[in-house]
Amino acid sequence: MSPLSLSTQGLEIIAAILAAPLFVGWVNQCRAWLQNRSAPSVLQPYRGIRKLFHKDAVLAERASALFRITPYMVFGAMVLAAAIIPSMGTRLPLTIAADSIALVGLLATARMFMSLAAMDVGTAFGTLGARREMMVGFLAEPALLMVIFVAALISQTTSLAAIAEHLSGQTLALYPSLAFTAVAFTLVLLAENARIPVDNPATHLELTMIHEAMLLEYSARHLALMEWAAALKLFNYVCIGIALFVPWGVATESQGPVGLLISVPVLGLKLLGAGAGLALIETVSAKLRVFRAPELMATAFLFAVLGLLVHLLLGA
C-alpha cells in the first residue's frame, strides 16, 4: 500500500461523492439544450440537496427503523462502490476486498434495501415502486454480471481494477464481444438509473414511475441522501462503463503520480462525453410501457450472453 495508491483511493472516493451531483447537472443541462429549453445551472442538484438537508424530516407514522437506516445504507453502498471502481487509477487498496462480482452484489444490496424501505410504510405507490424496481433489477443484475464476465474472461480476472489495467494496456484492439456487451451495458445503465426508456427521472406521479415511487415517503435529509446516492449510482455506472469500454488514460502503477495527474482531466472529458451521450439517448427515445421494460432487459441479458459466446467462439 504505497502513499500513491492510498491517495488515489482517497481522491477517487471524494471526487465521486462531490462530482456525482455535478454529473447529473451536466446531463440535465445537455438534455435541456437538446430539447430547446433554457437549461438550469449545472449546480442545481447541489442546491436541491442543500435545501433538503436544511429541512425538518417528516417520517410516516408507520415507518420502522428499517425505513430510517436505508438512506444511510444505500449511500454507504454507493460510496463503497465508488471506491472499488477504477475511475482514476487502477491501484486501489480496496479492490482486493471486493471484485466485480462483489460490486454487483453491493449494487444489489442497495436495491434490495431501497425496495424494502419502499414497502415499509405500506402505501400503494411504495409497494408498486418496489415491485417494479425488483422486476427491472432481476434481469438487469445478471445482465450486468454477464457484461463484466466477458471483460473478466478477456483479462482472466474478476478484479475490476485489473480488468481496467489489462484493457487499457491493449493498443485499441477491437473486441467484437465487447461491442455486444457495450450495447447490453448501455441498456442496463439506462434501466438501473431510472433513465428514459424505462423510467423518467423528471416526473412524479406518473403511473409508470419506478424510482420516484419508492422515494415518495422520504423527506429532508433522508431524501437528500437518497438523491445523492442516486447521483452516485449514475456516476458509478458511467465509471464502470468507462473502465470496461474506454479505459485508456487511467493511471496504472507504472506511471506514478504523473499518471494520476493526467487521468483526472481525462476522466473529466470522458464524463462530459458520456453525459452528453446519455442526454442524447434520452432525448431521442420514448418512454416504454412498464411491461415492455422486462423485454428490454431480456434483450440486454441476451446481448451480454451473446457477447460471451462470441468471446468463446472467436477468442476475442
Place this chain on the structure above:
Amino acid sequence: MPTTPLDGCLLLIAAWGVIGLAGLVRPHSIKIVGHVLFPLSALCGLALAAIAVRGINAPASHVVLLIGLPDLPLHLRCDSLSCLFLMLLGAATTGISLFAGGYFRQGHGAAPGLLCLQYHIFLASMGCVLLADDAYAFMVAWELMALSSYFLVTTQHRLAEIRRAGFLYLLIAHLGALAILLSFGVLQGGSWQFTFDSMRAAHLSPPWSTVAFMLALLGFGAKAGLVPLHVWLPEAHPAAPSPVSALMSGVMLKTAIYGVLRVTFDLLGTPPWWWGLVALAIGLASAFYGVIFTAVQNDMKRLLAWSSIENIGIIFAGLGLAIIFHGFGMSALAALALIASLYHCLNHACMKSLLFLGTGAVLHATGERNLGKLGGLIHRMPWVAWPTLIGALAIAGLPPLNGFVSEWLLLQAFLFAGDVPRAFVDMLLPVGAAIVALCTALAGYAMVKFYGIIFLGQPREPGLAQAQDAGLLERLGLVWLAAGCVALGVLPVQVISLLNTVSRGLLGASLADPAAHWWLLAPAAARGASYGPLVFLVIAALVIVLTLLGVRMFYHRRARRAPAWDCGFVRIDARMQDSAEGFGQPIRHIFQPFFLIERELPSAFDHLPRYRMAVTDRIWRYGYEPVGQLVRRVAELVTVLQQGRISTYLLYSFVTLLVLLALVL
C-alpha cells in the same frame, strides 16, 4: 471419556435417543419437554458440532457395533466428509432445538413429549446416516429418517391436506430408497459384501458404475427434491411444524447431498466427466424451476420450500461442475467447485433453518401462513423480524453475508473453466453461470416479496395488532442461526480451511493454502480475484457511520411523525398495498410458459364477486397425474380378477398349481 470423534458422535447421538425417550415420561408437561429436554438437545447439538469440527482434521476412525441381526454387525466410520455434515447437523440443530423448546406447546395435534420422541429419533437417524459404513446400516438409518420425519410431517393428521402431503412424501421417499438400495446392489460388484470398504475395493466396469451413479442420483435426488422429483417438497415442508420444516429443509436435504458425494467420489472412485454434465443440467434446471415458483407462492412456508429446491439445484450444479473438472483432471478447479457446493450446503442449512423458524414464530403469533393476511409485523415482532431480515438478505446472495460467498466461489469456478478439452462444454459453462446469476437475482425478488409482505407495510388483518413477539428460547434459536449466517459470511477463509480437508479426502486436491491472509479469500484458481468480506463490512460500516455522524454534525437530527403522504391521498388502508399475488405478477407474466395458471374472474353480474388465481406445477399435471391415472386403470383391470369369492381364489391356486406342474414335468 471418548477418544475418537466417532465415539463422541455416537455418544451424543445416543444422548439424543435418551432425550427423546425421556419425553415419554411426562409427555404433557411443557415445562419438562420444552424447558429442559429441548435445550438439552440443543446442547448435544453444540457438542456434536464441536466434536465434528475437531474430527474433520482427524484421521478416519472405524467401529463395528455388534447389534442388529446375527452376522450383520453395524459398521460405522467417521471421516472428514461425515464430520463436515455432522457439524452442519449439530450447528443447525442447536438453533432449531432451542427454538423448538419454545415452539412445541399444546395444540399441535400431539403431546409435546411424543413430538419430542419423534424429533429426536429424526435427529439421531440423520446422525446415523452420516456415520454408516455399510449398506445395511445406511438403509436402516435412511428409512428411520424417512419414517420419523413422515410422522412429524403428519403431526396435524386430522387435516386431509396434511395426510395427502405426508402420503406423497412417503411415496417418493420410498421410490428414492428403492433406487438407493438398487444402487448399493450394483456397487457391491459381485462380492456380496455390503460394507462400504468392499464397495470401494470393487472395480465396476464403466457401464455398471454408470448404472450405480444414475440410481444413486435418482434415489438421493428424490430426497433432495431435484426436478422432476420435487413434487413432495412444497407439500411436505409446509405441512410439518416449523422446527421440523427447518430440520427437513436445512439438514435432511443435505443428507442426500452427502449420499451423492459418498457414492460418487468415495465408493465409485473416479467419475467420468459426463456424469457431471448430467448433474449440472439437472441442478440448473432445478434451480431455475425452483426460483420462479418461489416468486409466485402465496403461502410463506411453501415459498421457502420452493426456495429450497432452488438452493439444492445450485448445490448440485456445483457438484456437477466438480465432477466435470475432476473428470478432466483439472484438480484445482474441481476443488473450487466442490468447495463452493459444500459451502452452499452449510449456508443453506443456516439461512433456510432461520427463515423457517421465522415463519414458525409468525405462524404462532398470528395463526396465518397466507402472505395475503400478514403485514407490518416488524413493529410487533422485532426479535423475529431482524434475524429474519439477515436470513432473507443472505439467501438473496448479498454481500457480506454467507449466501454471497458460495455464489462468488461458484461463479469463479464457472468463469475460469476456460481450458476444458471439450469445446461444447466450454461453451455451455458460461451459460450455466448466466443461469446461476439469474437465479440469484430472482431469489432476491422472492425475498423482497417474502420479507416485505410479512414484516413491512400495514397489517392486512386487524388481528395482527395483537401479535406477540417470540419467547426467550425462540429468540435464542433465531439469533444463533442469524449469527451463523453472519459468521459464515465474514470468515470464509476459516470455513474453507475446513472444507479443504474434505476436498482433499474426496478429490485428492484442495485450494491453495488460504492462510496467507486470514481475512482475504483468494482461491488460486481465480487468478487475481479476491474477496475480503471483513474489510468490506468494516469499510461499509465506517462509511455509514461517518455519513450518519456527518449529517448530524453539519445539519440537525430533527424529525417528526405524520401520516403517510402517498402523493396526498387521504385515506390509505391496508388493502391498497400489494397482495402476495400482486407482487408476484411480473414473474407470472414474464415466465408464463412455465406455469399452469388457473384464473377465476368475476363477472359484472356476480352477487359476491370473487377473484381467484392459482398457479400450479406443470410437472404435476403432465408428469404425475397421467402416471396416477395409468396405475388406476391397471388396478381397475386387476379388479376383474379380484372377485372377492373364496371359490374363485381356490380356483386360481388350483390353476397355478397345474401350470407349475406342467412346467416342471
